[in-house]
Amino acid sequence: ANTTNYTPANGTLTFADGETEKTFSIELRNNTNINGNKTFNLDLSNPVGTTTPDVSSVVTIIDDEVGTFGSGSIKFYRSTFTASERSGIATVEISRVGGTSGTVSTDYKTDGGTAVVNADYEAVSGTITFGP
Incomplete structure (x- = not known):
């Protein structure tokens, strides 16, 4: 921007x-x-x-204007997420905003940081799909 x-x-x-x-x-x-x-x-x-x-x-x-972008956008619900080691799970929320026309999807994966894969967390990847 x-x-x-x-x-x-x-x-x-x-x-x-x-x-x-x-x-x-x-x-x-x-x-x-x-x-x-x-x-x-x-x-x-x-x-x-x-x-x-x-x-x-x-x-x-x-x-947030409608038209060719009427399918909206996919974004993280928050810019940062925190989780306690004790809880054993980190929940990440994704939102579709600015339009709901059609089906949209995005890939996700864990990537980098100071935490160590398989020692501090398990790597994940996949696809999230929002349908009409």
Whole structure:
């Protein structure tokens, strides 16, 4: 996405002792064009007082106009998912948004990260299909 799709933002997040979560907002710019989903990157950098490395994430702006994109888009319900080792399972939710025309599908698979396949988790792959 270029900056006509969102308002660029930057700043500093400071965690007080005992705090575990922070949020910030990015203003999206709605349009009436059918032009598909757009993405932009989020970066956390220059950590102070922690050993956390620089990290990135991707935000997908879902095109909510109807027309040739009436089949919608498939996306993760959340940008991150967490699971306790004790629970033995990580549940990942997928959503179809912006249209429900026709049948759509997407492949999925586990890939990389700091967890070790077969030691910390079992690799999975498959196809998710949404039907009318």
